[in-house]
Amino acid sequence: MREKTQKDIEKVSQLYKVLSDPTRLKILFFLKTGEKNVTSISQEVDMEQSAVSHQLKLLRDNRVVKSRREGKTMLYSLDDHHVLDILDQTFEHVQHH
Template identity: 45%
Template sequence: MSNMACNETEKHAVNVAVVKDQMLSERNFLFLAELFKALGDYTRVRILFALSQSELCVCALAEVLEMSQSAISHQLRLLRAAKLVRYRKEGKNVFYALDDEHVRNLLTQGYDHILEEG
């Protein structure tokens, strides 16, 4: 492997300065990494997709995904902590939904991306 030096040092310096100026804070990089970590789980993505179709309670999610309610509840806790889902109580029932349109957009864009690749 050859060690080629950059010949465009002026352009390189300008590009580096521009990119450095646009970099996120360490805190925001950590939050972004945690978001993608939460999205990086098969079961959690399935839950998010189901919730993109309709607001559902834990027992309905368990039925849709053919999983135990305790397994669904565990994953929902992680999704709530990542601010990907929200819940509302109606009497003794708790209903879950996507936190906002940003979450729906993440799912849609991710799905569109994999369709392009295929």
């Protein structure tokens, strides 16, 4: 494994900052089952669509989720499953004690 550069350390720190919000975690676990639109995500996390859109933008900007347009609808999904692996390991860690 290669040496960790300052840039790598900053990217990891930023990823953990993005993952540190309970609403964003709920969104990610909801997306685990597949693509969803903002309306269904809003209903799942019980928040206004504008607030969910803001959270999705942060997740997208940090390459945690991706989006695609289908007609007039934007669909969101996990960018890759590495993030879920990280979260699963984190949950195992906190539940271990």
